Amino acid sequence: MLKAGIYVDAANVQRCGGWSMRYEVLRKFVMAQDAHVLRANTYIPIDEEKEEQDHEYAIKNQTYRAAVRAAGFKIIPKAVRRYRAADGTETMTANADLDLGIDAVVQARELDYVVIVSGDSDFIRAVQAIQDAGCRVDIVGFHNVSRNLKETADNFISGFVIPGLIPADQNRRRGYFGAIDTTRNFAFVSCFKVFDLHDTEDVYLNGRDLDNAPPNAWMKLKLSHAVVEFEQVENEKGLRAVKASILE
DSSP states (O other): OEEEEEEEEHHHHHHTTOTTOOHHHHHHHHHTTTEEEEEEEEEEEEOHHHHHHOHHHHHHHHHHHHHHHHTTOEEEEEEOEEEEOTTSOEEEEOOOHHHHHHHHHHHGGGOSEEEEEOOOGGGHHHHHHHHHTTOEEEEEEOSSOOHHHHHHSSEEEEGGGSTTTSOOSTTEEEEEEEEEETTTTEEEEEEESSSOTTOEEEEEEEGGGBSSOOGGGHHHHHHTTOEEEEEEEEETTEEEEEEEEEOO
């Protein structure tokens, strides 16, 4: 069994469409890769000034952090800093990249498998250093994931296709383009059955049922790990995707 570590860049996740990510599902997903989770860290920005001034905001965020801890994650807080420019414009920062990168590299000495949840290209060098230590590194990201980060990792998985990580609307599924036949205007969408990366099933998609991507764009979308969201129906020929669209 692999010894695993999970490192979540919470600010990037929230900014790129993963604000409703379920931490308990993330942990189960990693465990399903024949892994025992030894480290699970999430780096969360905390606006102490606002929490002191806004009781409702404070309770909401404290409840959220309690749920993350209950899922087995250690919270590394990053205080939000405010900077005011000469024109009066206020900027807020809470960059956790350095802390996450150092922790992952140092702790990887005792691990076999590292999952970094972020799409930030700042982690490319950290990924390479962890790989040099002999670890497999997977990236889980949402929107706006660096192409170079995807290519550097051993594997990239869109958080949108992990079942239950970002719940889809009722009766809808998500997956990647698999086999494509543009001449006959159909493709297959490959979906995880559960959490195992090797346990997938293909769902037939006719181009007429995909509303925002012409067939000549399918291969580019496949290479970029674009996510197809759809309703699934079943007939005598098997599973079929209808009312499909590219998740943007």
